Amino acid sequence: MTTKMKFYSALTAHRRAKNVASHLSEKLASELGTRSITLRKGDTVKIARGSFKGKEGKVTEIDRKSARVYVEKIIRKKSDGTELKVAISASNLIITDIDRSDRKRFKRAGKGKK
Numbered sequence: 735m736t737t738k739m740k741f742y743s744a745l746t747a748h749r750r751a752k753n754v755a756s757h758l759s760e761k762l763a764s765e766l767g768t769r770s771i772t773l774r775k776g777d778t779v780k781i782a783r784g785s786f787k788g789k790e791g792k793v794t795e796i797d798r799k800s801a802r803v804y805v806e807k808i809i810r811k812k813s814d815g816t817e818l819k820v821a822i823s824a825s826n827l828i829i830t831d832i833d834r835s836d837r838k839r840f841k842r843a844g845k846g847k848k
Contacts, residue, residue, distance in 0.1 A: 742801060750798045756827040766840070773803055773824055776833035781805070783826040790830065795819070803827060 742750065755772045756779065763769055773779070773793055780790045786808050795804040802821035809817045832839075 743799065747798070750801070753801045754796055754798055754803065754824045756824050756829050759828055759830045762829060762832065771829065771832070771839075773827070773829070774833055774836075774839070776835075777829055778831035779803070779805060779827040780830050781808070781822060781826060782828050784822065786820065786822070797821065 742753065745753070751772060755770050757763075757770045758766065758768070759780075773796060775793050775796060777793045778790065779793060781787055789805075789808060791805040791807050793803055794806045796802075797804070800821070801824060803824050804819045804821060805827075808820045808822065810820055811817055834840075
């Protein structure tokens, strides 16, 4: 186990959740008054780095233990034909639309620094 993984595995749950945050698109950043926000299932993201750069989709799953995010339709095929979901680091994503079902989320987001 690497030192980085030891650090993440030792964090408490609420601090581990903070590590799964991404930058907002320019439009959302000006609307919410903050630069980044914690990712949640249902948010629409655009991949900014890596082999899937430019693709967009909704967040289907978040693995807080390894600080990775799974996006719908981002898959790779194994040699036997089975498909695997690709884990992407939250820092390589840009949030283009957020799930607006939780009102408390917006109260917290608006209090960040610009």
